[in-house]
Amino acid sequence: MSLDIALATLADHDDAYAVYRAAMGVDNPRGPVFSRRTFDCFVTDPFPGQLAERYLARLDGTAVGMVRIEAPLHENTDLANVDVIVAPEFRRRGFGRDLFAYAADRVRDLGRTKLHCATLYDVEGCPPAPAAPAAFARSLGFAPALPEIARQLEIAEVDEAVLDRMLAEAWERADGYRVAQWLGTPPDDLIDDVAYLDGRLFSDAPTGDLEIEPEKVTADRVREREASLVIRGRKTVHTGLVHEASGKLVAWTTICLDPDLDNGQALQFITLVDPDHRGHRLGTIAKVENLRRARQEDPSVARITTWNAASNGYMISINEAMGFRPAWGGMEWQRAL
Numbered sequence: 001m002s003l004d005i006a007l008a009t010l011a012d013h014d015d016a017y018a019v020y021r022a023a024m025g026v027d028n029p030r031g032p033v034f035s036r037r038t039f040d041c042f043v044t045d046p047f048p049g050q051l052a053e054r055y056l057a058r059l060d061g062t063a064v065g066m067v068r069i070e071a072p073l074h075e076n077t078d079l080a081n082v083d084v085i086v087a088p089e090f091r092r093r094g095f096g097r098d099l100f101a102y103a104a105d106r107v108r109d110l111g112r113t114k115l116h117c118a119t120l121y122d123v124e125g126c127p128p129a130p131a132a133p134a135a136f137a138r139s140l141g142f143a144p145a146l147p148e149i150a151r152q153l154e155i156a157e158v159d160e161a162v163l164d165r166m167l168a169e170a171w172e173r174a175d176g177y178r179v180a181q182w183l184g185t186p187p188d189d190l191i192d193d194v195a196y197l198d199g200r201l202f203s204d205a206p207t208g209d210l211e212i213e214p215e216k217v218t219a220d221r222v223r224e225r226e227a228s229l230v231i232r233g234r235k236t237v238h239t240g241l242v243h244e245a246s247g248k249l250v251a252w253t254t255i256c257l258d259p260d261l262d263n264g265q266a267l268q269f270i271t272l273v274d275p276d277h278r279g280h281r282l283g284t285i286a287k288v289e290n291l292r293r294a295r296q297e298d299p300s301v302a303r304i305t306t307w308n309a310a311s312n313g314y315m316i317s318i319n320e321a322m323g324f325r326p327a328w329g330g331m332e333w334q335r336a337l
Helices: 010-027 036-044 094-111 133-140 160-170 191-199 219-233 282-297 313-322
Strands: 004-007 048-061 062-072 080-085 114-120 143-154 177-183 235-243 248-257 265-273 303-309 325-337
Touching: 004 094, 010 036, 010 048, 010 062, 010 080, 010 265, 036 062, 048 094, 048 303, 062 094, 062 143, 080 094, 080 313, 094 248, 114 133, 114 282, 133 325, 160 282, 177 248, 191 219, 191 235, 191 248, 219 235, 248 282, 265 282, 303 313
Parallel strands: 080 114, 265 303
Antiparallel strands: 004 048, 048 062, 062 080, 114 325, 143 303, 143 325, 177 235, 235 248, 248 265
């Protein structure tokens, strides 16, 4: 019997979402999931600057798996990300390989020459990971490029006294800075600084052996990204530090809330400090103040997940001090096509 693989439409999404949720429930039950609204937006409202396609595989009419392809349209135009998912009850029958082969052909048609993917992976200090995902990636010719650790903060276990102490110690070294907070799109007087900091992500954060080009982020791109999150029903909570002498935003962090989720999850997004302003504990101040603001905006949040390169010792130290604990290890993989 052969698979019928076709571009997924909204009409297919009841089946596709069921495959996705079933796989997540087995592979990573503590992990954050896409809400159905966000899942549908991969078809109706792809993220700006990105080609996004999802293909659904059926066997005799039954959905058994899918593959997602995401290809940047501005920088990294030689690259595509692939994510193969097979429903738990249909695994070990070669369907994952069929889906990958289909996706690789499509990526070649797009003129891309590099593939990236991510899997669970055994990383020191994390709970043991299943062996199958990494073995599957290696069998397809991928090489490990960047080990990562997902950490989670259980809101019920947050120690406010610890956060108070972190802030007090940080402010002793942060004279001449002030806190700025906003929801969604940054205010006009800060948006260019946000774009600058956002564009530093792949330059400042460890990227291991990943071959990836920094993004040239502009204020318009920031506005487009925030608008796309609103369409998905999400709310972003931002805290930054402004250098009072220059008026520049020099540190910035974001938490993304999704009221449509059914498991109380929120996501810690980017945290960056301008290199010229490091050493003042600005990252600590931004992250603690932003956590408190996010809890005010959505008191139902029960758990926040963040990801760091395993080698990102500075950011990891802040997260650990706040109460984030390792939840699982992951690996970013790459291969030539």
